[in-house]
Amino acid sequence: MAKIRSEVLSPFRSVRMFFYLAFMASGALGGLIALTQLLPALANPARAVGAAETLKGLGIDVGAVSLFAFLYSRESKAKDAQVARLAREERLSRLKLRVGAGDGESGGGRPFQLSELRGTARLVIVAGPAEFVAESFRRSQPFLRELAERAVLAVPFATDGNTLELRFDEGEREEKDGDDKDDIVAKKSRRLWQLTPVYTAEWAQWLDDQKKLAGVPPDSPVYLSLRMDGRVRGSGVGYPPWQAFVAQLPPVKGMWSGLFDGMDGRVL
Template sequence: RHQVSSDFQNACSLLTVENNSSREARIREEVISPFRSLRLFLYPALMASATIAALTALPRLIAALANSPNATVENNASLGQVLEGLGIDVAAIVVFALLYRSDTKARDLQLAKLSREESLASLRVELGNKRVATLEQMRGSARFVIIAGPKSHVDQALELSLPFQEQLLERGVTLVPFVTPPAASTEESQSSSFQAQKSQAKDDDSAAAARRWIVLPIYTSEWTKWLSEQKKIANIPEDKPVYLSLRMDGRVRGSGVGFPPWSALVAQLPPVSGMWRGALDGMDGRV
Protein backbone atom coordinates (compact mmCIF):
# COMPACT_ATOMS: atom_id res chain seq x y z
CA ARG A 1 0.00 0.00 0.00
CA HIS A 2 2.86 2.33 0.84
CA GLN A 3 4.49 1.64 -2.55
CA VAL A 4 1.25 2.37 -4.42
CA SER A 5 0.79 5.59 -2.47
CA SER A 6 4.37 6.64 -3.24
CA ASP A 7 3.94 5.93 -6.96
CA PHE A 8 0.70 7.89 -6.98
CA GLN A 9 2.36 10.86 -5.29
CA ASN A 10 5.24 10.76 -7.79
CA ALA A 11 2.80 10.67 -10.70
CA CYS A 12 0.84 13.60 -9.27
CA SER A 13 4.07 15.53 -8.72
CA LEU A 14 5.17 14.89 -12.32
CA LEU A 15 1.77 15.99 -13.62
CA THR A 16 1.96 19.18 -11.57
CA VAL A 17 5.41 19.98 -12.96
CA GLU A 18 4.20 19.42 -16.54
CA ASN A 19 1.13 21.61 -15.98
CA ASN A 20 3.26 24.35 -14.45
CA SER A 21 5.69 24.12 -17.37
CA SER A 22 2.83 24.44 -19.87
CA ARG A 23 1.42 27.42 -18.02
CA GLU A 24 4.81 29.11 -17.84
CA ALA A 25 5.36 28.42 -21.54
CA ARG A 26 2.04 30.05 -22.44
CA ILE A 27 2.85 33.10 -20.32
CA ARG A 28 6.30 33.46 -21.89
CA GLU A 29 4.82 33.03 -25.38
CA GLU A 30 2.40 35.88 -24.74
CA VAL A 31 5.24 38.07 -23.49
CA ILE A 32 7.41 37.29 -26.51
CA SER A 33 4.56 37.77 -29.02
CA PRO A 34 2.08 40.09 -27.30
CA PHE A 35 0.00 40.84 -30.42
CA ARG A 36 -0.36 37.26 -31.64
CA SER A 37 -3.51 36.63 -29.60
CA LEU A 38 -5.08 39.74 -31.11
CA ARG A 39 -4.16 38.62 -34.62
CA LEU A 40 -5.54 35.14 -34.02
CA PHE A 41 -8.81 36.78 -32.96
CA LEU A 42 -8.96 39.20 -35.88
CA TYR A 43 -8.18 36.71 -38.66
CA PRO A 44 -11.29 34.53 -38.08
CA ALA A 45 -13.43 37.65 -37.64
CA LEU A 46 -12.20 39.06 -40.95
CA MET A 47 -12.68 35.67 -42.62
CA ALA A 48 -16.26 35.58 -41.34
CA SER A 49 -16.89 39.09 -42.65
CA ALA A 50 -15.50 38.20 -46.09
CA THR A 51 -17.53 34.98 -46.12
CA ILE A 52 -20.75 36.87 -45.39
CA ALA A 53 -19.93 39.34 -48.16
CA ALA A 54 -19.26 36.48 -50.58
CA LEU A 55 -22.53 34.76 -49.69
CA THR A 56 -24.36 38.04 -50.14
CA ALA A 57 -22.84 38.43 -53.60
CA LEU A 58 -23.97 34.98 -54.77
CA PRO A 59 -27.64 35.95 -55.44
CA ARG A 60 -26.44 38.99 -57.36
CA LEU A 61 -24.11 36.78 -59.37
CA ILE A 62 -26.96 34.39 -60.19
CA ALA A 63 -29.16 37.29 -61.19
CA ALA A 64 -26.43 38.78 -63.36
CA LEU A 65 -25.82 35.45 -65.06
CA ALA A 66 -29.54 35.19 -65.77
CA ASN A 67 -29.46 38.69 -67.24
CA SER A 68 -31.96 39.87 -64.65
CA PRO A 69 -32.88 43.55 -65.00
CA ASN A 70 -32.66 43.92 -61.23
CA ALA A 71 -28.98 43.02 -61.35
CA THR A 72 -28.07 45.81 -63.73
CA VAL A 73 -30.67 48.49 -63.11
CA GLU A 74 -31.73 48.42 -59.47
CA ASN A 75 -28.34 47.42 -58.04
CA ASN A 76 -26.42 49.13 -60.85
CA ALA A 77 -23.98 46.19 -61.00
CA SER A 78 -22.87 44.41 -64.12
CA LEU A 79 -21.67 40.81 -64.23
CA GLY A 80 -18.06 41.96 -64.28
CA GLN A 81 -18.54 44.09 -61.17
CA VAL A 82 -20.23 41.25 -59.30
CA LEU A 83 -17.43 38.86 -60.23
CA GLU A 84 -14.83 41.41 -59.18
CA GLY A 85 -16.42 41.88 -55.76
CA LEU A 86 -16.83 38.14 -55.28
CA GLY A 87 -13.21 37.56 -56.29
CA ILE A 88 -12.02 40.11 -53.73
CA ASP A 89 -14.06 38.43 -51.01
CA VAL A 90 -12.76 34.96 -51.88
CA ALA A 91 -9.17 36.25 -52.06
CA ALA A 92 -9.60 37.88 -48.64
CA ILE A 93 -10.86 34.58 -47.18
CA VAL A 94 -7.86 32.70 -48.60
CA VAL A 95 -5.33 35.32 -47.44
CA PHE A 96 -6.70 35.53 -43.90
CA ALA A 97 -6.91 31.74 -43.70
CA LEU A 98 -3.25 31.43 -44.72
CA LEU A 99 -2.23 34.13 -42.24
CA TYR A 100 -4.18 32.38 -39.49
CA ARG A 101 -2.60 29.04 -40.33
CA SER A 102 0.90 30.56 -40.43
CA ASP A 103 0.47 32.37 -37.12
CA THR A 104 -1.03 29.29 -35.47
CA LYS A 105 1.86 27.15 -36.68
CA ALA A 106 4.39 29.71 -35.42
CA ARG A 107 2.61 29.82 -32.06
CA ASP A 108 2.62 26.03 -31.74
CA LEU A 109 6.32 25.82 -32.62
CA GLN A 110 7.18 28.56 -30.15
CA LEU A 111 5.08 26.94 -27.42
CA ALA A 112 6.78 23.60 -28.07
CA LYS A 113 10.21 25.23 -27.81
CA LEU A 114 9.29 27.13 -24.65
CA SER A 115 7.79 23.98 -23.12
CA ARG A 116 11.05 22.14 -23.75
CA GLU A 117 12.96 25.01 -22.16
CA GLU A 118 10.67 24.92 -19.13
CA SER A 119 11.17 21.16 -18.86
CA LEU A 120 14.91 21.74 -19.04
CA ALA A 121 14.61 24.38 -16.32
CA SER A 122 13.11 21.80 -13.97
CA LEU A 123 16.19 19.55 -14.18
CA ARG A 124 18.39 19.58 -11.10
CA VAL A 125 22.10 19.99 -10.54
CA GLU A 126 24.43 19.69 -7.58
CA LEU A 127 26.42 22.85 -6.99
CA GLY A 128 29.99 22.99 -5.77
CA ASN A 129 28.81 23.58 -2.19
CA LYS A 130 26.70 20.37 -2.35
CA ARG A 131 23.49 22.36 -2.59
CA VAL A 132 20.87 21.06 -5.02
CA ALA A 133 19.11 23.51 -7.32
CA THR A 134 17.09 23.47 -10.51
CA LEU A 135 18.33 25.28 -13.59
CA GLU A 136 15.36 27.61 -13.19
CA GLN A 137 16.60 28.66 -9.76
CA MET A 138 19.95 29.54 -11.32
CA ARG A 139 18.47 31.91 -13.90
CA GLY A 140 20.14 35.29 -13.80
CA SER A 141 23.30 33.93 -12.20
CA ALA A 142 24.84 31.58 -14.78
CA ARG A 143 25.02 30.82 -18.48
CA PHE A 144 25.01 27.04 -18.57
CA VAL A 145 26.78 25.02 -21.23
CA ILE A 146 25.59 21.41 -21.16
CA ILE A 147 27.99 18.83 -22.60
CA ALA A 148 26.42 15.41 -23.17
CA GLY A 149 28.21 12.38 -24.54
CA PRO A 150 30.50 9.49 -23.65
CA LYS A 151 32.99 10.03 -20.85
CA SER A 152 35.89 10.38 -23.30
CA HIS A 153 34.05 13.12 -25.18
CA VAL A 154 33.07 14.98 -22.00
CA ASP A 155 36.62 14.80 -20.63
CA GLN A 156 38.03 16.10 -23.92
CA ALA A 157 35.50 18.93 -24.00
CA LEU A 158 36.46 19.93 -20.46
CA GLU A 159 40.13 19.82 -21.41
CA LEU A 160 39.52 22.02 -24.47
CA SER A 161 37.70 24.54 -22.28
CA LEU A 162 40.59 25.04 -19.85
CA PRO A 163 42.47 27.68 -21.93
CA PHE A 164 39.28 29.77 -21.91
CA GLN A 165 38.25 29.06 -18.31
CA GLU A 166 39.08 32.47 -16.84
CA GLN A 167 37.39 34.36 -19.68
CA LEU A 168 34.34 32.12 -19.59
CA LEU A 169 34.01 32.56 -15.83
CA GLU A 170 34.05 36.33 -16.35
CA ARG A 171 31.07 35.81 -18.65
CA GLY A 172 29.16 33.72 -16.13
CA VAL A 173 29.58 30.42 -17.98
CA THR A 174 29.06 27.27 -15.93
CA LEU A 175 29.60 23.80 -17.37
CA VAL A 176 27.23 20.88 -16.89
CA PRO A 177 29.06 17.69 -17.97
CA PHE A 178 26.58 14.87 -18.52
CA VAL A 179 28.03 11.46 -19.32
CA THR A 180 25.61 9.40 -21.36
CA PRO A 181 25.20 5.56 -21.02
CA PRO A 182 26.04 3.36 -19.29
CA ALA A 183 23.66 5.01 -16.84
CA ALA A 184 24.77 2.88 -13.91
CA SER A 185 28.15 4.61 -13.77
CA THR A 186 27.07 8.08 -14.83
CA GLU A 187 27.33 9.68 -11.40
CA GLU A 188 30.72 8.10 -10.75
CA SER A 189 32.08 9.23 -14.12
CA GLN A 190 30.86 12.76 -13.65
CA SER A 191 32.17 12.93 -10.11
CA SER A 192 35.63 11.81 -11.20
CA SER A 193 35.77 14.50 -13.90
CA PHE A 194 34.62 17.10 -11.43
CA GLN A 195 37.02 16.01 -8.70
CA ALA A 196 39.97 16.17 -11.10
CA GLN A 197 39.36 19.83 -11.89
CA LYS A 198 38.45 20.56 -8.27
CA SER A 199 41.79 19.19 -7.12
CA GLN A 200 43.58 21.31 -9.69
CA ALA A 201 41.66 24.35 -8.48
CA LYS A 202 42.81 23.73 -4.91
CA ASP A 203 46.40 23.65 -6.07
CA ASP A 204 45.85 26.99 -7.80
CA ASP A 205 44.01 28.49 -4.82
CA SER A 206 40.89 28.93 -6.94
CA ALA A 207 38.42 26.61 -5.24
CA ALA A 208 35.70 29.26 -5.39
CA ALA A 209 36.08 29.55 -9.14
CA ALA A 210 35.98 25.76 -9.46
CA ARG A 211 32.67 25.65 -7.62
CA ARG A 212 31.22 28.07 -10.15
CA TRP A 213 32.94 26.43 -13.11
CA ILE A 214 31.30 22.99 -13.02
CA VAL A 215 28.03 21.70 -11.59
CA LEU A 216 26.88 18.10 -11.74
CA PRO A 217 23.52 16.91 -13.07
CA ILE A 218 21.59 14.71 -10.64
CA TYR A 219 18.49 12.56 -11.11
CA THR A 220 20.17 11.56 -14.34
CA SER A 221 17.18 9.57 -15.60
CA GLU A 222 15.34 12.88 -16.04
CA TRP A 223 18.31 14.34 -17.92
CA THR A 224 18.52 11.25 -20.12
CA LYS A 225 14.82 11.43 -20.94
CA TRP A 226 15.00 15.13 -21.82
CA LEU A 227 18.08 14.71 -24.03
CA SER A 228 16.60 11.69 -25.81
CA GLU A 229 13.46 13.66 -26.64
CA GLN A 230 15.49 16.57 -28.02
CA LYS A 231 17.65 14.28 -30.15
CA LYS A 232 14.55 12.59 -31.52
CA ILE A 233 13.01 15.95 -32.45
CA ALA A 234 16.25 17.11 -34.10
CA ASN A 235 16.79 13.74 -35.86
CA ILE A 236 20.15 13.27 -34.12
CA PRO A 237 21.32 9.69 -33.48
CA GLU A 238 21.12 8.68 -29.85
CA ASP A 239 24.85 7.99 -29.60
CA LYS A 240 25.95 11.39 -30.95
CA PRO A 241 27.55 13.76 -28.41
CA VAL A 242 25.87 17.15 -28.25
CA TYR A 243 26.17 20.47 -26.47
CA LEU A 244 23.59 23.03 -25.45
CA SER A 245 24.25 26.62 -24.39
CA LEU A 246 21.76 28.65 -22.38
CA ARG A 247 21.31 32.36 -21.99
CA MET A 248 21.40 34.08 -18.64
CA ASP A 249 17.59 34.06 -18.58
CA GLY A 250 17.50 30.29 -19.14
CA ARG A 251 16.46 30.33 -22.78
CA VAL A 252 18.34 28.15 -25.25
CA ARG A 253 20.93 30.19 -27.15
CA GLY A 254 22.27 27.46 -29.38
CA SER A 255 23.10 23.80 -29.67
CA GLY A 256 25.01 21.42 -31.87
CA VAL A 257 26.79 18.13 -32.31
CA GLY A 258 30.33 17.76 -31.03
CA PHE A 259 32.29 20.20 -28.88
CA PRO A 260 31.09 23.63 -27.76
CA PRO A 261 32.82 26.49 -29.62
CA TRP A 262 34.64 27.92 -26.62
CA SER A 263 36.38 30.71 -28.54
CA ALA A 264 33.07 31.85 -30.04
CA LEU A 265 31.49 31.91 -26.60
CA VAL A 266 34.27 34.14 -25.33
CA ALA A 267 33.94 36.44 -28.35
CA GLN A 268 30.16 36.80 -28.22
CA LEU A 269 29.19 36.77 -24.55
CA PRO A 270 29.37 40.00 -22.53
CA PRO A 271 30.98 39.97 -19.06
CA VAL A 272 28.65 39.66 -16.09
CA SER A 273 30.39 42.31 -14.01
CA GLY A 274 30.90 46.02 -14.46
CA MET A 275 28.60 48.73 -15.75
CA TRP A 276 26.90 46.42 -18.27
CA ARG A 277 25.79 43.92 -15.63
CA GLY A 278 22.13 43.11 -16.29
CA ALA A 279 21.74 45.33 -19.35
CA LEU A 280 23.33 42.77 -21.69
CA ASP A 281 22.01 39.60 -20.05
CA GLY A 282 19.74 38.86 -23.00
CA MET A 283 22.26 39.83 -25.67
CA ASP A 284 24.05 36.53 -25.62
CA GLY A 285 24.50 36.12 -29.34
CA ARG A 286 23.96 32.71 -30.88
CA VAL A 287 26.51 29.92 -30.49
Protein backbone atom coordinates in the same frame (compact mmCIF):
# COMPACT_ATOMS: atom_id res chain seq x y z
CA MET B 1 2.45 28.85 -17.80
CA ALA B 2 3.96 28.44 -21.27
CA LYS B 3 0.87 30.03 -22.86
CA ILE B 4 1.06 32.97 -20.46
CA ARG B 5 4.75 33.52 -21.24
CA SER B 6 3.93 33.32 -24.95
CA GLU B 7 1.35 36.09 -24.54
CA VAL B 8 3.87 38.23 -22.67
CA LEU B 9 6.58 37.72 -25.31
CA SER B 10 4.17 38.34 -28.23
CA PRO B 11 1.47 40.63 -26.80
CA PHE B 12 -0.04 41.65 -30.15
CA ARG B 13 -0.30 38.19 -31.68
CA SER B 14 -3.77 37.55 -30.25
CA VAL B 15 -4.95 40.94 -31.53
CA ARG B 16 -3.65 40.17 -35.01
CA MET B 17 -5.29 36.75 -35.00
CA PHE B 18 -8.60 38.30 -33.91
CA PHE B 19 -8.53 40.78 -36.79
CA TYR B 20 -7.57 38.04 -39.24
CA LEU B 21 -10.64 36.08 -38.16
CA ALA B 22 -12.81 39.20 -38.40
CA PHE B 23 -11.56 39.95 -41.92
CA MET B 24 -12.12 36.31 -42.93
CA ALA B 25 -15.69 36.48 -41.63
CA SER B 26 -16.31 39.77 -43.44
CA GLY B 27 -14.90 38.42 -46.69
CA ALA B 28 -16.88 35.19 -46.37
CA LEU B 29 -20.09 37.17 -45.78
CA GLY B 30 -19.41 39.40 -48.77
CA GLY B 31 -18.66 36.38 -50.91
CA LEU B 32 -21.89 34.69 -49.82
CA ILE B 33 -23.92 37.80 -50.76
CA ALA B 34 -22.15 38.07 -54.12
CA LEU B 35 -22.78 34.38 -54.78
CA THR B 36 -26.51 34.73 -54.08
CA GLN B 37 -26.60 37.59 -56.61
CA LEU B 38 -24.50 35.76 -59.19
CA LEU B 39 -26.37 32.44 -59.30
CA PRO B 40 -29.73 33.90 -60.47
CA ALA B 41 -27.90 35.95 -63.12
CA LEU B 42 -26.23 32.85 -64.49
CA ALA B 43 -29.51 30.94 -64.52
CA ASN B 44 -31.44 33.74 -66.25
CA PRO B 45 -29.56 35.62 -69.02
CA ALA B 46 -32.10 38.44 -68.79
CA ARG B 47 -30.79 39.25 -65.34
CA ALA B 48 -27.14 39.11 -66.36
CA VAL B 49 -26.71 42.89 -66.16
CA GLY B 50 -23.92 43.63 -63.70
CA ALA B 51 -22.89 39.96 -63.44
CA ALA B 52 -19.33 40.85 -64.38
CA GLU B 53 -19.04 43.30 -61.50
CA THR B 54 -20.59 40.79 -59.11
CA LEU B 55 -18.12 38.14 -60.28
CA LYS B 56 -15.25 40.58 -59.77
CA GLY B 57 -16.42 41.32 -56.23
CA LEU B 58 -16.72 37.59 -55.52
CA GLY B 59 -13.13 37.07 -56.67
CA ILE B 60 -11.91 39.86 -54.38
CA ASP B 61 -13.77 38.34 -51.42
CA VAL B 62 -12.36 34.87 -52.10
CA GLY B 63 -8.84 36.31 -52.43
CA ALA B 64 -9.23 38.26 -49.16
CA VAL B 65 -10.47 35.19 -47.29
CA SER B 66 -7.58 33.12 -48.67
CA LEU B 67 -5.01 35.78 -47.72
CA PHE B 68 -6.22 36.23 -44.16
CA ALA B 69 -6.62 32.48 -43.72
CA PHE B 70 -2.95 32.09 -44.70
CA LEU B 71 -1.88 34.84 -42.28
CA TYR B 72 -3.96 33.31 -39.48
CA SER B 73 -2.49 29.86 -40.14
CA ARG B 74 1.04 31.27 -40.07
CA GLU B 75 0.42 33.08 -36.78
CA SER B 76 -1.17 29.97 -35.29
CA LYS B 77 1.82 27.81 -36.26
CA ALA B 78 4.23 30.39 -34.86
CA LYS B 79 2.25 30.50 -31.61
CA ASP B 80 2.21 26.70 -31.31
CA ALA B 81 5.97 26.55 -31.97
CA GLN B 82 6.65 29.25 -29.39
CA VAL B 83 4.44 27.59 -26.76
CA ALA B 84 6.15 24.23 -27.42
CA ARG B 85 9.60 25.84 -27.06
CA LEU B 86 8.61 27.60 -23.85
CA ALA B 87 7.17 24.35 -22.49
CA ARG B 88 10.48 22.61 -23.20
CA GLU B 89 12.32 25.44 -21.46
CA GLU B 90 10.04 25.08 -18.44
CA ARG B 91 10.77 21.35 -18.32
CA LEU B 92 14.47 22.16 -18.55
CA SER B 93 14.22 24.68 -15.71
CA ARG B 94 12.71 21.98 -13.46
CA LEU B 95 15.55 19.52 -14.02
CA LYS B 96 17.75 19.15 -10.96
CA LEU B 97 21.44 19.61 -10.32
CA ARG B 98 23.81 19.39 -7.42
CA VAL B 99 27.20 20.91 -6.75
CA GLY B 100 29.94 18.32 -6.53
CA ALA B 101 30.12 14.65 -7.46
CA GLY B 102 27.33 12.32 -6.61
CA ASP B 103 25.39 9.48 -8.15
CA GLY B 104 21.64 9.08 -8.13
CA GLU B 105 19.96 10.74 -5.18
CA SER B 106 22.85 10.56 -2.70
CA GLY B 107 26.24 12.15 -2.48
CA GLY B 108 27.31 15.66 -3.36
CA GLY B 109 25.43 18.79 -2.31
CA ARG B 110 21.77 19.61 -1.97
CA PRO B 111 19.78 19.08 -5.18
CA PHE B 112 18.32 22.26 -6.66
CA GLN B 113 16.40 23.14 -9.80
CA LEU B 114 18.20 24.58 -12.77
CA SER B 115 15.92 27.62 -12.59
CA GLU B 116 17.65 28.70 -9.36
CA LEU B 117 20.68 29.69 -11.43
CA ARG B 118 18.75 32.20 -13.53
CA GLY B 119 20.37 35.61 -13.47
CA THR B 120 23.62 34.28 -11.99
CA ALA B 121 25.11 31.84 -14.52
CA ARG B 122 25.20 30.91 -18.19
CA LEU B 123 24.98 27.14 -18.36
CA VAL B 124 26.50 24.95 -21.06
CA ILE B 125 25.07 21.43 -21.08
CA VAL B 126 27.58 18.92 -22.48
CA ALA B 127 25.87 15.59 -23.18
CA GLY B 128 27.41 12.51 -24.73
CA PRO B 129 29.62 9.53 -23.91
CA ALA B 130 32.01 10.01 -20.99
CA GLU B 131 34.95 10.21 -23.39
CA PHE B 132 33.28 13.06 -25.28
CA VAL B 133 32.54 14.96 -22.07
CA ALA B 134 36.14 14.48 -20.88
CA GLU B 135 37.49 15.82 -24.18
CA SER B 136 35.12 18.81 -23.96
CA PHE B 137 36.52 19.42 -20.48
CA ARG B 138 40.11 19.31 -21.77
CA ARG B 139 39.27 21.70 -24.59
CA SER B 140 37.80 24.19 -22.13
CA GLN B 141 40.90 24.40 -19.95
CA PRO B 142 42.71 27.12 -21.97
CA PHE B 143 39.63 29.34 -21.54
CA LEU B 144 38.67 28.60 -17.93
CA ARG B 145 39.60 32.03 -16.63
CA GLU B 146 37.69 33.86 -19.39
CA LEU B 147 34.68 31.57 -19.03
CA ALA B 148 34.63 32.15 -15.27
CA GLU B 149 34.62 35.92 -15.86
CA ARG B 150 31.53 35.43 -18.03
CA ALA B 151 29.72 33.32 -15.40
CA VAL B 152 29.76 30.22 -17.62
CA LEU B 153 29.12 26.93 -15.84
CA ALA B 154 29.26 23.52 -17.49
CA VAL B 155 26.81 20.68 -16.84
CA PRO B 156 28.55 17.42 -17.85
CA PHE B 157 26.13 14.60 -18.59
CA ALA B 158 27.58 11.22 -19.57
CA THR B 159 24.83 9.52 -21.54
CA ASP B 160 26.57 6.13 -21.53
CA GLY B 161 26.41 5.91 -17.73
CA ASN B 162 30.18 5.82 -17.25
CA THR B 163 31.78 7.68 -14.37
CA LEU B 164 33.39 11.01 -15.20
CA GLU B 165 36.79 11.96 -13.83
CA LEU B 166 37.51 15.57 -14.69
CA ARG B 167 40.91 16.52 -13.31
CA PHE B 168 42.66 19.84 -13.70
CA ASP B 169 46.30 20.06 -14.65
CA GLU B 170 48.69 20.47 -11.77
CA GLY B 171 49.44 23.98 -12.97
CA GLU B 172 45.79 24.89 -12.58
CA ARG B 173 45.79 23.55 -9.04
CA GLU B 174 48.58 25.79 -7.82
CA GLU B 175 47.45 28.89 -5.98
CA LYS B 176 49.45 31.96 -5.14
CA ASP B 177 49.67 33.33 -1.61
CA GLY B 178 47.48 36.33 -0.89
CA ASP B 179 43.99 37.44 -1.79
CA ASP B 180 44.60 38.95 -5.22
CA LYS B 181 41.99 38.84 -7.98
CA ASP B 182 43.85 36.14 -9.94
CA ASP B 183 43.37 33.68 -7.08
CA ILE B 184 39.65 34.42 -6.90
CA VAL B 185 39.18 33.89 -10.64
CA ALA B 186 41.28 30.71 -10.50
CA LYS B 187 39.03 29.29 -7.80
CA LYS B 188 35.94 30.20 -9.80
CA SER B 189 37.37 28.56 -12.92
CA ARG B 190 37.86 25.28 -11.05
CA ARG B 191 34.17 25.39 -10.06
CA LEU B 192 33.15 25.63 -13.70
CA TRP B 193 32.75 21.84 -14.03
CA GLN B 194 31.37 21.03 -10.55
CA LEU B 195 27.67 20.75 -11.44
CA THR B 196 26.20 17.26 -11.64
CA PRO B 197 22.78 16.29 -13.06
CA VAL B 198 20.39 14.61 -10.63
CA TYR B 199 17.64 12.17 -11.71
CA THR B 200 19.46 11.40 -14.93
CA ALA B 201 16.46 9.63 -16.48
CA GLU B 202 14.62 12.96 -16.65
CA TRP B 203 17.67 14.62 -18.20
CA ALA B 204 17.96 11.83 -20.77
CA GLN B 205 14.27 12.12 -21.69
CA TRP B 206 14.52 15.89 -22.15
CA LEU B 207 17.61 15.53 -24.34
CA ASP B 208 15.97 12.80 -26.43
CA ASP B 209 12.97 15.05 -27.05
CA GLN B 210 15.27 17.91 -28.08
CA LYS B 211 17.16 15.68 -30.50
CA LYS B 212 13.96 14.41 -32.10
CA LEU B 213 12.71 17.94 -32.69
CA ALA B 214 16.08 18.98 -34.16
CA GLY B 215 16.39 15.85 -36.30
CA VAL B 216 19.60 14.79 -34.54
CA PRO B 217 20.41 11.06 -34.17
CA PRO B 218 19.78 9.85 -30.60
CA ASP B 219 23.40 8.75 -30.06
CA SER B 220 24.96 12.04 -31.21
CA PRO B 221 26.96 14.01 -28.60
CA VAL B 222 25.57 17.52 -28.28
CA TYR B 223 25.91 20.75 -26.37
CA LEU B 224 23.34 23.41 -25.44
CA SER B 225 24.24 26.87 -24.21
CA LEU B 226 21.75 28.82 -22.11
CA ARG B 227 21.36 32.54 -21.67
CA MET B 228 21.53 34.04 -18.22
CA ASP B 229 17.72 34.11 -18.16
CA GLY B 230 17.68 30.32 -18.64
CA ARG B 231 16.55 30.28 -22.28
CA VAL B 232 18.41 28.30 -24.93
CA ARG B 233 20.67 30.56 -27.01
CA GLY B 234 22.59 27.97 -29.00
CA SER B 235 23.10 24.26 -29.55
CA GLY B 236 24.97 21.92 -31.82
CA VAL B 237 26.40 18.49 -32.45
CA GLY B 238 29.97 18.02 -31.25
CA TYR B 239 32.21 19.91 -28.89
CA PRO B 240 31.15 23.25 -27.39
CA PRO B 241 32.89 26.24 -29.05
CA TRP B 242 34.51 27.58 -25.88
CA GLN B 243 36.53 30.19 -27.73
CA ALA B 244 33.37 31.49 -29.44
CA PHE B 245 31.63 31.77 -26.06
CA VAL B 246 34.51 33.89 -24.79
CA ALA B 247 34.29 36.13 -27.86
CA GLN B 248 30.50 36.48 -27.86
CA LEU B 249 29.58 36.77 -24.18
CA PRO B 250 30.25 39.92 -22.15
CA PRO B 251 32.04 39.61 -18.79
CA VAL B 252 29.88 39.69 -15.67
CA LYS B 253 31.77 41.93 -13.30
CA GLY B 254 31.93 45.44 -11.96
CA MET B 255 29.64 48.07 -13.43
CA TRP B 256 28.72 45.76 -16.33
CA SER B 257 27.24 43.08 -14.06
CA GLY B 258 23.58 42.68 -14.89
CA LEU B 259 23.62 45.30 -17.66
CA PHE B 260 24.06 42.77 -20.46
CA ASP B 261 22.16 39.86 -18.87
CA GLY B 262 19.64 39.86 -21.72
CA MET B 263 22.23 40.42 -24.46
CA ASP B 264 23.36 36.78 -24.74
CA GLY B 265 22.13 36.34 -28.27
CA ARG B 266 18.84 35.44 -29.87
CA VAL B 267 16.73 32.59 -28.52
CA LEU B 268 16.43 29.35 -30.49
